[in-house]
Amino acid sequence: MLAYIFRRLIFAAATTVAISVIAFVIIQLPPGDFVDAYIASISATGGQVSLAEAEGLRIQFGLDRPMYLQYFAWITGVVQGDFGFSVEWRRPVSEVIGDRLWMTVIISVFAILLSWGLALPIGIYSAVRQYSIGDYVFTFVGFFGLAVPNFLLALIILYFSFVLFGANVGGLFSAEYQLEPWSWGKVWDLAKHLPLPGLILAIGGTAQLIRIMRANLLDELRKPYVVTARAKGMRESRVILKYPVRAALNPFASTIGYLFPFVVSGSIIISLVLSLPTVGPLLLRSLVAQDMQLAGTIVLMLGVLTVIGTFISDLVLMWVDPRLRAGLDG
Amino acid sequence: MPPIPMGEPARPRREPILSVRNLETHFLLDEGVVRAVDGTSFDLFSKQTLGIVGESGCGKSVTARSILGIVESPGKVVGGEVMLRRDGAREMIDLAKLDPKGDRYRAIRGAEIALVFQEPMSSFSAYHTVGNQIIEAIRLHQPLTKKQARNKAIDLLHMVGVPKPDRRIDEYSFELSGGLRQRVMVAMALSSDPRILIADEPTTALDVTTQAQVLDLLRQLQDERDLAIILITHDMGVIAEMADDVVVMYLGKEVENGPVDDIFHNPKHPYTRSLLNSIPSILARPRSKLSTIEGSIPHPYARPPGCPFHPRCTVAIPGLCDSQTPRFLPMGDRQGVSCFLHHGPSGQSMPSGKDTGARHDAV
Numbered sequence: 001m002l003a004y005i006f007r008r009l010i011f012a013a014a015t016t017v018a019i020s021v022i023a024f025v026i027i028q029l030p031p032g033d034f035v036d037a038y039i040a041s042i043s044a045t046g047g048q049v050s051l052a053e054a055e056g057l058r059i060q061f062g063l064d065r066p067m068y069l070q071y072f073a074w075i076t077g078v079v080q081g082d083f084g085f086s087v088e089w090r091r092p093v094s095e096v097i098g099d100r101l102w103m104t105v106i107i108s109v110f111a112i113l114l115s116w117g118l119a120l121p122i123g124i125y126s127a128v129r130q131y132s133i134g135d136y137v138f139t140f141v142g143f144f145g146l147a148v149p150n151f152l153l154a155l156i157i158l159y160f161s162f163v164l165f166g167a168n169v170g171g172l173f174s175a176e177y178q179l180e181p182w183s184w185g186k187v188w189d190l191a192k193h194l195p196l197p198g199l200i201l202a203i204g205g206t207a208q209l210i211r212i213m214r215a216n217l218l219d220e221l222r223k224p225y226v227v228t229a230r231a232k233g234m235r236e237s238r239v240i241l242k243y244p245v246r247a248a249l250n251p252f253a254s255t256i257g258y259l260f261p262f263v264v265s266g267s268i269i270i271s272l273v274l275s276l277p278t279v280g281p282l283l284l285r286s287l288v289a290q291d292m293q294l295a296g297t298i299v300l301m302l303g304v305l306t307v308i309g310t311f312i313s314d315l316v317l318m319w320v321d322p323r324l325r326a327g328l329d330g
Numbered sequence: 331m332p333p334i335p336m337g338e339p340a341r342p343r344r345e346p347i348l349s350v351r352n353l354e355t356h357f358l359l360d361e362g363v364v365r366a367v368d369g370t371s372f373d374l375f376s377k378q379t380l381g382i383v384g385e386s387g388c389g390k391s392v393t394a395r396s397i398l399g400i401v402e403s404p405g406k407v408v409g410g411e412v413m414l415r416r417d418g419a420r421e422m423i424d425l426a427k428l429d430p431k432g433d434r435y436r437a438i439r440g441a442e443i444a445l446v447f448q449e450p451m452s453s454f455s456a457y458h459t460v461g462n463q464i465i466e467a468i469r470l471h472q473p474l475t476k477k478q479a480r481n482k483a484i485d486l487l488h489m490v491g492v493p494k495p496d497r498r499i500d501e502y503s504f505e506l507s508g509g510l511r512q513r514v515m516v517a518m519a520l521s522s523d524p525r526i527l528i529a530d531e532p533t534t535a536l537d538v539t540t541q542a543q544v545l546d547l548l549r550q551l552q553d554e555r556d557l558a559i560i561l562i563t564h565d566m567g568v569i570a571e572m573a574d575d576v577v578v579m580y581l582g583k584e585v586e587n588g589p590v591d592d593i594f595h596n597p598k599h600p601y602t603r604s605l606l607n608s609i610p611s612i613l614a615r616p617r618s619k620l621s622t623i624e625g626s627i628p629h630p631y632a633r634p635p636g637c638p639f640h641p642r643c644t645v646a647i648p649g650l651c652d653s654q655t656p657r658f659l660p661m662g663d664r665q666g667v668s669c670f671l672h673h674g675p676s677g678q679s680m681p682s683g684k685d686t687g688a689r690h691d692a693v
Binding site for chain 1: 395398400431436437438439440441444445447448449452453454455456457458459463466467470471502504505515518
């Protein structure tokens with residue numbers, strides 16, 4: 001088993017290196033380089049940069065060196081926490097991303113927990129009471145949630161909350177806390193703003209999860225071990241929760257790895273609509289503005305998060321599935 | 331139960347511990363009602379092994395689940411009685427009248443009536459150790475601590491012949507061989523000292539040697555614990571080896587019952603005879619065709635009118651068997667049969683009923 005974990009770690013490391021190369025290639029993809037973009041942004045504000053100055057800048061940033069040396073220079077910086085410089089924001093990339101990364105993590109984790117918290121009980125109910133009225137209602141709501149694009153939902157909710165309650169539900173903070181340093185008041189303010197965007201973000205995934213959970217559990221409910229458990233004289237609710245639900249949850253462990261990047265990239269439009277200070281809109285803008293150091297960093301982070309997530313889900317799977325464990329030892 | 335009359339000296343009569351009367355279990359589907367069990371009756375005595383035999387889909391397993399009150403929706407026990415005499419009690423209670431989800435039924439399930447069934451692989455959860463599942467069964471019905479229940483589980487595994495029980499208890503079912511799994515299943519079923527064990531095709535998934543071992547184990551445990559066993563199988567060989575009495579079922583109906591010797595040596599119902607004929611014989615000529623029952627079980631929605639067996643019966647009486655349903659009536663002291671060869675439509679004994687064996691051979 002340890003050998004397996006070790007092997008998995010090596011694979012993870014190799015994948016991470018490959019992702020970093022791809023991220024670097026993405027940075028280099030647009031015609032011209034960072035200095036060209038810099039010059040363009042200076043001249044846009046009426047400034048002037050001479051050719052000599054540009055050359056100096058290129059040497060300063062090492063842009064005259066061969067590609068692989070530039071890559072090593074970049075990756076060395078990344079490892080040390082220096083992700084480069086954002087042309088558009090004129091600040092180091094790490095500063096630009098900074099709080100947004102944590103906001104993204106907070107809102108993603110909240111959305112994921114919310115969708116699991118909603119979907120699993122509903123899925124269990126729908127499977128156990130298959131073809132009941134409740135099942136049909138949840139099925140309808142579920143397909144509705146799947147079919148309606150959630151940015152549209154976000155717009156509708158924005159509109160009605162403004163028209164009906166005069167409230168602006170966009171953003172994660174009230175105006176007075178926007179620029180404040182962190183305090184309990186600000187945390188509370190965040191907690192108050194979190195539910196609505198979290199719910200909107202969670203709805204699509206929730207609908208999907210309900211269907212998966214329902215199908216998984218329906219399969220398991222027909223297995224003989226359920227009859228065995230009933231024949232022991234267990235309470236029906238206990239039978240279902242201990243045995244088939246346990247088995248139906250297993251496949252979810254393998255999806256953990258993809259959740260986070262999915263929520264981040266899937267939330268770009270919602271984040272724009274609700275003006276959430278997350279990484280998603282930042283990625284979009286950096287791509288539009290060809291702010292490639294920033295874009296590359298975000299791509300790299302998403303990739304690394306996926307690798308970490310997959311590694312974690314492999315560990316979780318091994319922990320929850322005794323058959324897998326036995327297979328690895330045997 | 332009628333009270334014993336005062337004047338008469340109470341003589342030690344054997345009384346059944348389980349008495350099933352006209353049990354009817356139907357599955358209410360959109361396409362129609364499937365009468366999975368359609369009027370089955372039998373008595374079960376302590377230390378007795380009752381075999382229920384029939385082809386797949388004739389309602390054997392549903393009968394077992396009806397007794398335990400664990401028929402799955404849309405199935406439902408819709409009629410009849412399942413009278414159980416609880417340990418030491420004089421009165422019998424009708425399980426069919428209890429709420430299948432209620433606490434009273436749950437206290438009986440697993441404690442007084444236990445179930446062992448086929449596919450020992452899938453009958454255990456692969457996500458819990460076998461010990462976890464046995465200990466749970468013990469603690470459901472007995473006020474023991476986890477530690478005590480664990481010790482008891484190890485004792486039970488030892489009793490059913492599982493080697494190194496103190497290690498096996500922490501293993502998962504997929505780590506055990508098929509024979510061991512079925513032994514563990516038996517240990518779990520016996521964990522609360524039930525008086526009735528329902529074994530639903532307990533040896534079907536096992537190879538012949540293991541089969542014999544498991545049957546031996548059941549017999550040994552029956553002797554030690556005065557168990558009453560309901561043995562459900564399609565294997566007449568297993569019936570011959572194990573059963574004291576036999577109930578033959580076809581399409582949810584009981585077609586014949588009686589002591590195992592009578593069923594084997596003097597079968598009355600054409601279906602029973604066909605079942606017996608289809609046992610491969612060691613004396614048969616090599617390369618001769620195995621005897622089979624013509625046709626297959628009708629689709630549950632298309633139950634034939636009259637006697638359910640008539641389309642496949644070689645001695646069916648045209649005009650009678652295909653229009654009227656024979657009643658289940660006693661034949662002599664110990665046997666019973668539902669067949670017009672033995673009883674007329676109004677229930678009178680048929681003249682030809684005496685030697686239908688000869689008649690059958692002539693056909």
